[in-house]
Amino acid sequence: MYKPQNSYITKDKKMIDLINENYSLLLCLQHFHIDFSVDNLTVKQLCEEYHINLNVFMVIANLYNGFFPSHHEIDKIDDIHSIISFLKSNHSFFLDDKYPELKYYLGKIKNNQSNKDIFLIEQFFNEYFEEVLEHFKYEDDIAFPYFCSLLDDHASYQQNSFSAREYQNHHTDIETKLTDLKNLLLKHIKIKSDLNIMRKFLDTLFGLEFDLKIHSVIEEKILVPLIEKIEQGKNG
Amino acid sequence: MDKCRKNIVVLEPSKIVYEGLYASISKSEYGYAFFHIHTLSEIKELTSIKNISVVLINPALVQNRVSEFIRIKKQYNDIHWVGIIYCFFDNATLKLFDATFQITEDTTAIIRKINRICNNKSSDSLHDEHLSKRETVVLKWLSKGLSNKEIADKLNVSIHTVNTHRRNIMDKTGIRSLAGLTVYAVSKGIISLE
Numbered sequence: 001m002y003k004p005q006n007s008y009i010t011k012d013k014k015m016i017d018l019i020n021e022n023y024s025l026l027l028c029l030q031h032f033h034i035d036f037s038v039d040n041l042t043v044k045q046l047c048e049e050y051h052i053n054l055n056v057f058m059v060i061a062n063l064y065n066g067f068f069p070s071h072h073e074i075d076k077i078d079d080i081h082s083i084i085s086f087l088k089s090n091h092s093f094f095l096d097d098k099y100p101e102l103k104y105y106l107g108k109i110k111n112n113q114s115n116k117d118i119f120l121i122e123q124f125f126n127e128y129f130e131e132v133l134e135h136f137k138y139e140d141d142i143a144f145p146y147f148c149s150l151l152d153d154h155a156s157y158q159q160n161s162f163s164a165r166e167y168q169n170h171h172t173d174i175e176t177k178l179t180d181l182k183n184l185l186l187k188h189i190k191i192k193s194d195l196n197i198m199r200k201f202l203d204t205l206f207g208l209e210f211d212l213k214i215h216s217v218i219e220e221k222i223l224v225p226l227i228e229k230i231e232q233g234k235n236g
Numbered sequence: 237m238d239k240c241r242k243n244i245v246v247l248e249p250s251k252i253v254y255e256g257l258y259a260s261i262s263k264s265e266y267g268y269a270f271f272h273i274h275t276l277s278e279i280k281e282l283t284s285i286k287n288i289s290v291v292l293i294n295p296a297l298v299q300n301r302v303s304e305f306i307r308i309k310k311q312y313n314d315i316h317w318v319g320i321i322y323c324f325f326d327n328a329t330l331k332l333f334d335a336t337f338q339i340t341e342d343t344t345a346i347i348r349k350i351n352r353i354c355n356n357k358s359s360d361s362l363h364d365e366h367l368s369k370r371e372t373v374v375l376k377w378l379s380k381g382l383s384n385k386e387i388a389d390k391l392n393v394s395i396h397t398v399n400t401h402r403r404n405i406m407d408k409t410g411i412r413s414l415a416g417l418t419v420y421a422v423s424k425g426i427i428s429l430e
Contacts (some may be wrong), residue, residue: 066263067259068258068259068262068263070255070258071270117423120419120422120423121419123419124416124419127415128415176412176413177413177415177416179410179412180410180411180412180413180415181416183409183410183411183416184411184416184419184420184423187409187410188409188411188420188423188424189419189423220267
């Protein structure tokens with residue numbers, strides 16, 4: 001099948017062309033709270049209109065197009081707050097949108113049959129989501145406030161109470177279990193179900209995996225190195 | 237979990253080639269960290285602060301400095317040296333490296349090669365996706381919550397052997413979490429929930 005390679009996003013490209021080429025950028029726009037009616041605006045104009053840091057937007061949007069940022073591009077980022085707010089928006093998408101959707105499909109699949117394997121899958125799914133919740137809660141309650149206090153140089157910033165390194169260690173790999181869930185369903189466990197519902201369930205899982213992958217690349221490859229640099233600066 | 241975060245050094249003067257390799261290999265499922273250096277002598281400095289797994293190297297850089305290269309290779313014998321092939325190099329030069337790849341090769345093939353070198357996996361052992369008897373036993377104990385050490389004691393083998401079994405189970409099933417492996421074991425009747 002012919003699948004064109006997504007283009008590398010630069011500031012003067014028109015957003016409408018980029019969306020037509022790769023519609024998953026809509027999700028990226030949503031996370032930045034940008035309206036989908038983008039007119040004929042270029043990336044730069046759009047960012048100006050919505051007061052979004054251009055470098056941050058380009059690095060993240062390019063991840064949606066499959067391009068990893070170079071060290072040089074990461075070094076150019078001077079607005080860590082907007083990265084954090086992007087990640088927060090990502091959390092609510094996960095919790096308010098994807099989670100109920102997956103729950104709904106799973107319920108439908110379960111109603112269709114009494115196979116014990118579906119209960120195993122459901123249990124695995126529930127445990128997985130508890131971990132995700134815990135991870136997000138940790139980020140929202142501990143890691144992000146720490147990063148913000150570090151950036152704003154608040155009095156609440158305490159030099160040795162926490163660090164980006166600790167964040168990284170705590171950052172459990174929530175993608176692993178998602179991949180496991182997909183592999184269990186696609187490789188190992190046959191569940192009799194309406195194909196349409198099963199496809200929608202899997203489709204949502206794949207969509208989620210894509211977004212989570214981007215989420216953790218932002219955290220591990222962009223946020224943590226930037227924060228560590230600031231920590232090093234503060235600690236002399 | 238078992239994902240390795242290994243350090244890859246690219247020893248190549250061209251920034252464009254480095255950026256290309258970085259962008260391509262970053263697509264691997266393993267989180268590699270990248271370092272760009274321009275000369276052979278920088279290796280020494282880097283190894284003092286980082287644990288290097290692989291050096292992707294432009295063969296032209298060692299062509300006239302073979303003895304120096306051999307000395308460095310001996311000194312850092314944990315490092316895998318992989319030649320970046322973009323034109324003709326004579327056999328004597330190519331033999332200096334542990335592996336090579338052509339820059340025209342498919343990206344996924346290059347990634348696979350590097351993954352394999354980093355994990356020391358032999359490519360053939362994974363073709364059979366069925367778990368061996370021993371692996372099934374290890375999976376059974378793992379699903380029941382035993383630690384690697386406890387399994388090693390039960391089977392009278394080393395922890396290292398248990399780890400190898402464990403890795404093979406994960407590679408064959410494509411499932412890496414303990415909870416996922418337990419679901420697998422129950423659904424295949426390897427353990428029962430009762």
